[in-house]
Amino acid sequence: MRCDFNHQSLLQAARYLQDGKLVSFPTETVYGLGADATNDRAVASIYNAKGRPSFNPLIAHVPTLEAAQSIGAFSDTALQLAKQFWPGPLTVVVPLRAPSSISRLVTAGLDTIALRVPAPEKVRALLSEADRPIAAPSANLSGRISPTMATHVEADLGNKIAMILDDGPCQSGVESTIIDCSTETLCILRHGPVTQEEIASLFPGISSNRISVTNDTAPSAPGQLTSHYAPTKAVRLEATDKKADEFMIGFGAYQGDLNLSPTADLIEAAANLFAYLHQADESEAKMIAIAPIPYSGLGAAINDRLARAAAEQPTPKAGDLS
Ligand code: AMP
Numbered sequence: 001m002r003c004d005f006n007h008q009s010l011l012q013a014a015r016y017l018q019d020g021k022l023v024s025f026p027t028e029t030v031y032g033l034g035a036d037a038t039n040d041r042a043v044a045s046i047y048n049a050k051g052r053p054s055f056n057p058l059i060a061h062v063p064t065l066e067a068a069q070s071i072g073a074f075s076d077t078a079l080q081l082a083k084q085f086w087p088g089p090l091t092v093v094v095p096l097r098a099p100s101s102i103s104r105l106v107t108a109g110l111d112t113i114a115l116r117v118p119a120p121e122k123v124r125a126l127l128s129e130a131d132r133p134i135a136a137p138s139a140n141l142s143g144r145i146s147p148t149m150a151t152h153v154e155a156d157l158g159n160k161i162a163m164i165l166d167d168g169p170c171q172s173g174v175e176s177t178i179i180d181c182s183t184e185t186l187c188i189l190r191h192g193p194v195t196q197e198e199i200a201s202l203f204p205g206i207s208s209n210r211i212s213v214t215n216d217t218a219p220s221a222p223g224q225l226t227s228h229y230a231p232t233k234a235v236r237l238e239a240t241d242k243k244a245d246e247f248m249i250g251f252g253a254y255q256g257d258l259n260l261s262p263t264a265d266l267i268e269a270a271a272n273l274f275a276y277l278h279q280a281d282e283s284e285a286k287m288i289a290i291a292p293i294p295y296s297g298l299g300a301a302i303n304d305r306l307a308r309a310a311a312e313q314p315t316p317k318a319g320d321l322s
């Protein structure tokens with residue numbers, strides 16, 4: 001349902017978000033597809049609605065710097081950036097505070113989190129009313145362009161989400177700049193409305209080569225953290241049984257040590273995926289086996305992540321497989 005973004009619809013949207021439903025709202029960049037960032041199933045339903053074939057970490061939107069600091073650990077540099085550019089189109093990646101109530105699907109299993117305080121006052125009021133961080137990628141079907149008008153959202157996702165808050169066209173149409181503040185060197189992961197020059201001018205003492213630029217889909221230097229989480233143990237896919245020394249993650253009829261979804265529900269499986277991978281990685285077992293997951297719907301994104309997890313393993317050392 002598309003409706004004017006007013007006080008009444010804002011209250012209704014906040015209730016929907018608290019109930020784990022999806023709500024689209026206009027930021028200064030593009031229309032976002034929001035869900036409760038602390039609710040695994042709600043976040044999984046973002047992927048389901050968009051038909052996204054892979055799990056990228058999502059940006060969590062909060063109403064204030066204080067709310068951001070309760071979720072992420074801000075270095076002096078990150079704090080300076082936030083104070084200068086928030087509310088506004090800058091997303092900072094900072095270490096996630098532990099313990100955290102943020103769904104692992106939001107960070108795609110990483111121990112860092114992308115945070116942003118959006119500019120429009122109404123959106124911040126919505127975030128305050130919802131009283132929880134809201135994960136929100138752009139509100140378009142995967143592979144389509146980002147929506148700058150509520151009618152674009154309606155065309156792509158109208159029948160899949162609880163509400164579209166219409167406040168006219170977005171100002172910028174360009175997605176937020178993303179800067180990684182979680183390591184020594186500041187790294188721009190995505191160019192956007194806040195420019196590299198504006199960022200550099202904040203830190204006159206820092207030579208500009210301490211601000212690097214990368215394409216976030218590929219690590220820029222060997223050994224640098226990629227934007228994807230992978231378990232440290234070897235992963236065996238399409239496993240229909242559990243071998244000695246394996247922790248098995250099941251699905252449907254394949255029970256395993258933990259079952260992603262005994263009823264073979266792909267949204268439930270996506271919601272549990274990263275938490276279970278972490279548990280498997282932390283277990284006593286030497287290796288991880290994963291039951292077959294269908295490729296339909298959200299299964300595509302789940303299988304994409306699992307295939308990467310299996311491929312990203314270093315070749316086991318001699319003796320490891322004995
Ligand atoms: P979107 O939500 O579609 O605007 O995309 C969010 C972008 O933020 C993705 O390209 C992610 O790769 C990036 N991102 C979000 N969280 C992190 C993180 N913890 N570390 C690195 N990149 C991130």
Ligand code: MG
Binds near residue numbers: 137138146
């Ligand atoms: Mg997008």
